Amino acid sequence: MFMRNLLFCFCLLLCHAAQSANVGPNLGKPAPENLVKSWNIDVFPDGEGLPEGSGNAVKGKQVYEAYCLSCHGVEGSGGSADELAGARHSLTDNPPDKTIGTYWPYATTIFDFTRRAMPLDAPGSLSHDQLYAVTAYLLYLNGIITEIDVMNAQTLPKVQMPNRDGFIRDWLPQK
């Protein structure tokens, strides 16, 4: 029994040693709150992180035609870049059509990705109103909302995407 306890203590020490090997000199500076606020552009499916602003598909069509159409094609398909709308096949057809309407599980992702990365030649240049409007237009093209539905921080997270339950998590937390 004594030996077993001793062994247990030894194991504890080893674990402790492994952890303390990561101790650093603690040189990080406190990040000012306004810096965190301006850098943090993460948007979550429940709407956390969505900024103020709004727009509908009617306005979004103008944004799309000015900034997106040249790569993504008329009404979201037939361009050189990813097909966004106009699926003619389902996910079980050969070949399957993976568009926003058939595949994307969360509407908030459209806003988040467009704000981060689009348009490719001038990322970050669209206003929040323009971003909500073009998001609304893409949802409208996919038959998910109407042309006059207004998208904003409250309405966008409530949009039910057709493929919302289409994903199986391969990785699960170990605990």
Next chain:
Amino acid sequence: MARQTDLQPVAGGGLLDRRLFLKRGLSFSVAVALAPEALASDEERLPWMQKPGEPFSNYGQPSLHERKTIRWTMGNSMAPGNGVSWTPLQDLEGIITPSGLHFERHHNGVPQIDPDKHQLLIHGLVSKALIFDMQTLLRYPMQSCYSFVECGGNSNAGWRDEPIQTAVGYFHGMASCSEWTGVPLRTLLDEAKVKGRAKWLIAEGADAAVMNISIPLEKALDDCLLAIYQNGERIRPENGYPLRLIVPGWEGVLNVKWLRRLHVTNRPTMARNETAKYTELLPSGKSRQFTFVMEAKSLITNPSFGHKLDRKGLYQISGLAWSGRGKIVKVEVSADGGQTWAEAQLQEPVLSKCFTRFRIPWQWDGEKTILKSRAIDETGYVQPERDALIAQRGRHGYFHYNAIVSWEISPEGSVSHVYA
């Protein structure tokens, strides 16, 4: 001299004992077998022996005679910074990929970052949000890890109906391996004091796509590294200068380049690259999500498509194997289309989540045959045949193709890709 027994096949198609080339005294007979018929020149002093050579250089470059050993690039014509470049695996040996040949996947080009203006922010479910500049990070205790980085979409041509006929690097070369050196991520997360309910970490880059992705906190605290150096020098711009997250063994997209922000959260953000992309559609119409681990893979890099065997005789088959689950414990090679298999020699040291070089001698009889390799990792996972992988996943998953690769050798010695 080789004893006759050394040259006895250990499996079909002429595979020989993996230790053959390692045995003392065998090199001579092998050299004779491989010697060319005529020497390149019989001049006593070739031109470069008759005058002084080139002066010193500030940064060495490959020989002018190796100009063909390059990354093949494939950018979008409408957006040249959105695309990939491939590691020419067919031209390389050993386990380390030269930094200038490491594969690339950019979403909107390579940012030219001024290191004096680059900062890393850690915030969210932590006791104190912290910010670090590069000079500060360089003061931290560093560690190295030898780790492959492989794009989740690597080898995706394997899903096609017809076997693609292209160099192995242009098929499987969205995988590369480096020594990465930097600060363990855990050190900084411990400094910021992660709160108990935290489960995920959202990493973001400082490129024009402001690319972001969610990573389980468990992995972040396990073996992730904030890499500052690659193969001994500061990371190249196209590989994430000045700071890159290394997530050993997991999909390349998680290894965020130009890292500038880590957001500790209780849930994933559901970014485009963890929903619309890097998820795998199954025949049922459902998709696998968060398929982080790159499963065991192996491929013969020599001989492979584009190589030519000029005559029958003794060859060394050489290839790479790796697994995101840990160490490779065995690679088996077949020279008869998978009927019989022989164990290849693994180059030491064999490291976890790192390229592992395998080699085996092979006596080619000049007949048509098919070469294959299969990897087995320390968890017992065996690299699957293509039919088995497709039976399990269908053909529309796009990502995570890791089936056995088959090369057909023609009687003329040319190498083509086959499904066999």
